[in-house]
Amino acid sequence: MFALLFYFRYNVMRMLAFSVLTDAHFHLACCAENSLEDSFRGLEAVLYYGVSCAHDRNEFLTQETLSAKLNENENTQVMCAFGMHPQLPLVENAGFMETLLKERRIGAIGEAGFDLFTKEFKADIARQEEAWRISCELAALYGVPLVVHCRKALDKMFRDSKALSKIPAVVFHSFTGSVQDASSLLKRGVNAYFSFGNPLTFGDKSAIGCVQKLDVGHLLMETDAPYQTMRGETETKMSAIARVYETAFLLRYGEECRAKEKEQTDDGFASEKKRAFSDTIFNNFKSAYGIA
Numbered sequence: 001m002f003a004l005l006f007y008f009r010y011n012v013m014r015m016l017a018f019s020v021l022t023d024a025h026f027h028l029a030c031c032a033e034n035s036l037e038d039s040f041r042g043l044e045a046v047l048y049y050g051v052s053c054a055h056d057r058n059e060f061l062t063q064e065t066l067s068a069k070l071n072e073n074e075n076t077q078v079m080c081a082f083g084m085h086p087q088l089p090l091v092e093n094a095g096f097m098e099t100l101l102k103e104r105r106i107g108a109i110g111e112a113g114f115d116l117f118t119k120e121f122k123a124d125i126a127r128q129e130e131a132w133r134i135s136c137e138l139a140a141l142y143g144v145p146l147v148v149h150c151r152k153a154l155d156k157m158f159r160d161s162k163a164l165s166k167i168p169a170v171v172f173h174s175f176t177g178s179v180q181d182a183s184s185l186l187k188r189g190v191n192a193y194f195s196f197g198n199p200l201t202f203g204d205k206s207a208i209g210c211v212q213k214l215d216v217g218h219l220l221m222e223t224d225a226p227y228q229t230m231r232g233e234t235e236t237k238m239s240a241i242a243r244v245y246e247t248a249f250l251l252r253y254g255e256e257c258r259a260k261e262k263e264q265t266d267d268g269f270a271s272e273k274k275r276a277f278s279d280t281i282f283n284n285f286k287s288a289y290g291i292a
Contacts, residue, residue: 018278022285024220028052081108089131110147165189195220
């Protein structure tokens with residue numbers, strides 16, 4: 001019991017170390033399949049913004065109801081998104097997605113993109129292409145950001161960079177490319193933001209390199225909750241965003257903070273750096289998702 005209490009207090013303190021937490025990508029309806037209260041625990045104590053994606057009608061309606069409930073907390077704002085996921089590209093949902101856009105019930109389209117990770121996914125490339133084309137066209141037409149899922153298909157992002165440059169913002173969820181890939185997309189006129197989560201703690205070299213070297217003005221943090229679980233976990237909780245922030249901060253600024261501490265010239269340096277980092281990620285989040 002003491003260990004659980006310590007763990008909870010430690011995570012709350014870790015959350016409070018950042019002025020605001022933003023989760024650029026997760027799945028609210030799926031988080032609620034076990035316990036939404038448990039998944040969200042601790043976040044009610046901080047300023048929290050998030051974007052939740054759904055991929056079929058029932059999931060969206062659940063997401064919409066749950067987000068409205070969370071948004072009753074003045075410190076919380078969850079935006080809804082809807083997309084035709086490339087692992088199951090239900091092109092027949094395109095009409096429903098456009099209705100949601102017309103009614104302003106979603107603030108972004110996603111996930112959308114390509115997944116060529118398995119033979120089964122590759123075999124469905126025709127529907128993936130069609131769902132992708134529709135998603136890009138609607139994002140440009142309605143002026144909303146596009147949340148991208150891209151595995152083993154980065155070449156298609158470069159192929160379609162002209163179309164992507166017409167979209168207000170493109171959020172690459174769990175970006176798997178290199179620093180050079182990210183820079184190339186930006187140079188092609190894509191208003192791209194690159195989002196990272198638990199792979200940072202898995203030791204993913206590409207993700208770590210991007211967080212360390214990319215312009216911080218194009219970074220976002222995410223959980224992909226309840227997915228992308230850590231070893232020993234059955235689900236990723238929404239509150240894991242604090243762990244993602246802490247990991248990203250240490251990867252980018254850890255050496256600088258340790259040097260200050262060693263020189264005994266810290267004097268609140270790390271705390272100020274954390275606040276500045278979370279403020280920057282918050283500004284990126286607002287810019288990417290068009291939040292005033």
